[in-house]
Amino acid sequence: MKRRTELWCAWSGVPFVVLFFVGLLVLAGFVPPPSPALTAPEIAAVYRDGDFAIRLGVLLCFLGTMFFLAFGSGLVGQTRRIGGVSPAVTYFQVASFAAAVLIIIFPLMCWWTAAFRPGERSDELVQLVNDLGWLCFVVGFAPYVTWAIATGLAIFSDESERPLYPRWAGYFCVFVGLVQIPPCVLVFTKTGPFAWDGLISWWMPMFDFFGWIVVMTVLTVRAVDREYTPLGEVQLRE
Numbered sequence: 001m002k003r004r005t006e007l008w009c010a011w012s013g014v015p016f017v018v019l020f021f022v023g024l025l026v027l028a029g030f031v032p033p034p035s036p037a038l039t040a041p042e043i044a045a046v047y048r049d050g051d052f053a054i055r056l057g058v059l060l061c062f063l064g065t066m067f068f069l070a071f072g073s074g075l076v077g078q079t080r081r082i083g084g085v086s087p088a089v090t091y092f093q094v095a096s097f098a099a100a101v102l103i104i105i106f107p108l109m110c111w112w113t114a115a116f117r118p119g120e121r122s123d124e125l126v127q128l129v130n131d132l133g134w135l136c137f138v139v140g141f142a143p144y145v146t147w148a149i150a151t152g153l154a155i156f157s158d159e160s161e162r163p164l165y166p167r168w169a170g171y172f173c174v175f176v177g178l179v180q181i182p183p184c185v186l187v188f189t190k191t192g193p194f195a196w197d198g199l200i201s202w203w204m205p206m207f208d209f210f211g212w213i214v215v216m217t218v219l220t221v222r223a224v225d226r227e228y229t230p231l232g233e234v235q236l237r238e
Helices: 002-011 013-027 040-049 051-079 087-116 123-139 142-156 167-179 182-188 199-227 231-237
Strands: none
Touching: 002 013, 002 051, 002 199, 013 051, 013 199, 040 051, 040 123, 051 087, 051 142, 051 199, 087 123, 087 142, 123 182, 123 199, 142 167, 142 199, 167 199, 182 199
16 A cells, blocks of 8 residues: 555656646647737737636646645655655755645636636736736746755765665756746846746746656656565666
């Protein structure tokens, strides 16, 4: 039962990515996001024309946050097994992914609100809620940065002959965290690569983060398998 639970948590990264992909891209049409350069009437039209699809897409993303929490728990559950890891690093990871899910849920609520009754509110109010959602979603990188870097620190703490995670994964985690920082510039621009729909603020962090989820899912599943596989069998596989 324990192994099954740990594997379920580790594999939860996959349904999280799938639900977000279907919800945000296929249904809501929010990949890329509505341009911050759009006027209030243009933003309001986005929500009026696609109110049901947006609400349904955001619902799938909202359901995906449950798998996000399970994945974060599964990842921390494995890195805490590393002999040299400090308890502070483990708590740092837990605090980070718990805060990160709030940075996901709050924007979802904003988009739900904008699409709930767009025909009954002024264009400016719809634009305000839309801006609040996207600013929070794209520039709210702090907990993602600390989560990735804390995970990297945990991996670097493993000095055993057979580390639980490969050392390159630690460098990958640090790199992923650093890529999330440049979007902070988006608060100063509405067009170009630093805008919330631009290359540096949207596309790079999006592929960076979801790619990290997929890679860490695979590595965490392997870590769980190693815990419940006899040493001799592991050595034969390697």
